[in-house]
Amino acid sequence: MKKSGSTYNKNILKLLTGTTLAQAIPIAISPILTRLYTPEDFGVLALFIAITTVVGTIANLRYELAIVLPKKEENAVNLVALSILISSVISLLFMLLIIICYEDIIYLIGNDEIGNWLYTIPIAIFFIGIFNALNYYNTRLENFGLIAKVKVLKTLSLSIFQMLFGYLKFGFGGLIGGQLISHIFSNGKLALSLFKNKVLIQKINIKQMIKLAVRYKRFPLITMWASFANTLSQHSITFFLSLIYSTSLLGQYSLIQRILGLPTSLIGRSIGQVFLQKATSEKNIRGNAKKIYVSTLMKLLVISLPIFTIMFFVIEDLIRFVFGEEWGIAGVYAKYLLPLFFLRFLATPLSLINIIFERQKIDLIWQSSLLISTVLIFIFCWLYKLNIYTFFTVYSVIISFNYFIILIVTYQVSKNKTKK
Template identity: 45%
Template structure:
């Protein structure tokens, strides 16, 4: 038993290290090229990019019905590959429907978003959310198969393509065009790397059929019923917040805020996401064997605290001066935004890493309620502050405090599930 635990611990650490190495390299690339981009593009350009990403992210949360989460769970590979096929079909169909909506209502949609400059780029959103949906499906399937090196390489490739295209695009397009085109092209690159692990297994692919797809669709229907709306609420909280920043304040303010998320939010999310991927796979195995996920929960939480505590503390202390030094004095305000939300991102990093315990125990309904609360807190903070004519910084403080408390509630629920098998 001791040897088995040691092997599991060693495997977990090795897999986490593989993914974190890949995501760290992947995120270092955009951060390193950011000083170049801030001298090519304006804060308003970054605001348009943030708006494009926000709309794409909100819609991508529904594109596969969240069936990608179910890929990890079945014991049989035939079930997993048919879930993958189901997700692909949903992504293709819904992307096509969305394209028709954009063709018919592109000007109305741009007006509703409060920025007519994004109108031409709305046509590309269906394509981007399709590639994001496929990436999520491939990501979970490769996670199931423990192809962590390929996941790391795909993430790095995506980052390299994004940075190169955005830099080159700045010399050929005026405005935000280069930034958005980089986002579009990079979405394809990672998929090409990950799909090879599936396409080479012809025997498994041959087991995809209509009846099996309908069977797994019904068996795991709780994911579109609850998890899809949960993910939508989560993305609405963070991404629709960006839309409202642009509408209620300005594209420039959104540009500063999006840069703060680029430097802090994305690396924190992706490094935490790397650990969450490995945690999900190992926790699902532990639940099947012991009925609980106590051991892997405690082990993972300790690791995230060791990583995040000194990192976020240093960020909090130096970030304003660092922004001014690296990006120019005009970007100091973005550093001040980072400082405000750093405590919330610290808590979020640790909680999100272990939050898939809710899906493992089938608590999607409870997670949906929690996500709705998350969304309401974020949106109410900006609605209230804009109505009262408060500056944007007050909205950030309100959101950061409210979301921090909500994440701590989720941590309490996850802890109880892992240790007792119940929420409260």
Template identity: 40%
Template sequence: MSYFSNLLKSEYSKNVLTLMTGTTIAQAIPIAITPILTRIYSPNDFGVFALFLALTAIAGAVSNAQYEQAIVLPVKDEDSFNLVALGITIALSFSLFLLIIVLLFKDQISVLFGNSQIAPFLFLVPLSTLLAGIYNSLNLFNIRKKQFKNIAISQVTRSSSLGVSQVLIGLISFGPVGLVIGQIISYFSGNVMLFKTLKSNYKKNYISVEKIKHQATIYKKFPIYSLPSILLNSINLNVVNFLISSIFSITTLGFYSLTQRIIGIPSKVIGNSFSQVYLQKASESLKKTGSTKVVFKKTFLKLTYLSIPIFTILFFIVEPLFAFVFGEEWGVSGTYAKILIPLAAVRFVSSSLSNTLVVHQKQQYGLLINLFLLTSTMVIYLYSKSSGIIFIDTLKYFSIIMILEYSLFTLLYWQISNKKPI
């Protein structure tokens, strides 16, 4: 009992609990407010917003060229300040580049996505990308300074401002304006909270052009090796939105986006926690025994036992549940969800075990997996387009093929966990 009590009092445990609390609340707010949003905004509005989010997610993932990941590494705060400055400078430059692209090719981009309604919001993509880049850098600096309470507050602030602004703007405007502006406001509010730590730790003459260049040289491996993998992963996660909008319709994308938002909850709330614990336990096991086989098997069984009741219940209630909670109009999303639930169950288990690659330092497989997923996704949707297959059937084919692929990935993780390090 005393051991458990001491464990809870440790700095590490307190930091984890602080972040978990902030993350849980931050995720709960958008979920709780979704039934209100679905009665203010149309599926078409959600489709435009999903397209906007996909664009900003890809751009935001690479906006700092991965230099933000190095902020926690230097011994001296002065060096980390210059890395923050470097990351934000790159984000600003990249955002200006995106703005030029939008100014020159706005109409062509709209045609590419098969929807002219995204055109006015393309001008906000560079701004959202810049704010995301600033947030990435400030967040890592707060981690460096162990300001986990501040990070948790910023997460809740972002989530709260997102929900409130999307509802209020939606009540006084038409179309997806409130959804998009709310996203930008949420980033801005989060940055304000995180900036306090940066300001309180800054000292005169910390930052200079020469120092920034020096840090860029020291940590040049981050953009060279991490950036391609992160970019591919981000494209893989968001390419479906572009394909649905281009091949089918923006309204179909709106229904699909709500489906993904809801059936992804188990992975976000439970799967991510399992993944983090598995990473720690597997790393410890590898050091002590030279194998992660036992930990892998135990985690796999726990995830499987959890997924069966959760996703089985969801499978039978999801269609009427969507119509009741989000409004009759959104019953279509429930139909999509029922098709995707078997895939969500398999992915829930497989993705939680993907840290096997990290533990065994086999990250190159992660790059190949993302490339494989991206290629197969594009082939499925492009084949549907050429063959005139309707979206419901496309979703069924997609679900079946992805179930097979994620099952193979899980088998790969199992094979790796059985091997002893060289």
């Protein structure tokens, strides 16, 4: 057991090292980007990312989450193929939707500037779907070193091209173009571990894919909607700020999201990825995953408490100094949102326990309540015309409570004492 714990920490370290470098690159060039692009440009990028992320989350109907579960490698590879096939179909359907409903989509988004870039959204969704499938396949193989390298490659290509396009005065198109190019680089690298095993690839067949689709039907029937609700609740604020306030304010919020979300993307996801694999193993051996759950929660608390405490005292001045006076108001907004991002940091990786124990209904109920809470907040603030400071306060308090609840629930799930 000591060896297993050592491997767990080693795998976290591999991902953490790669992720740290991967996140350090865009953060390092952010002061350059905020001087090459305006808050409005970042606002349009935020809309693009919100749409692609929301749809990209369900691009595989969440079958990619099942890739780590089968005992046979043949089944895992067929799930990869199934995931990629589904993402191809969904991307084509979304392209058709954009062609038919172009004007209506522009009206709903509330932003004309995104214009022709809408047609690149299905391409981004397709890339996200492939990345999700390949990422979980490499997680299954414990190729954490490769995953770490891919994260670095992705952000390095993103940063280089966004800077290049910024100097060429491409406007928000430069930010979106960098996103698309980074997807190409990351997918190519991850695919190597799959295609080098030609014997395994030959075992991919439609009959087996259909059989596995039925076996893991809970993922599209329940998990997909839970994931969609969660992603939509997180990104719906993007659409709300653009519609009710301004694209410029949305750009300021996108900077806040990048900074406060850094611990989650930098550390939380890396821990969560290893947690998924190790908790699955513990569950198969012991019948529960309580020990690894508590251990992971302690790690997250030890890491996050100092980070978010320091942020509260320095973030306002730090943003003004690093990103320029034009972005100073973002530091003021950030203080209102710190509790929310702290609890999200804890809950996000640990909520994967619902997938491991196939408690998709629990996840769906919670994610739905999160989305409903978010929508009700928006309606309340819109009806009473609340200022942005009041909105951020109400939003932070209510959504933080939701994340606190899921921490309690997932702990119970880790003990394997809840019903499916």
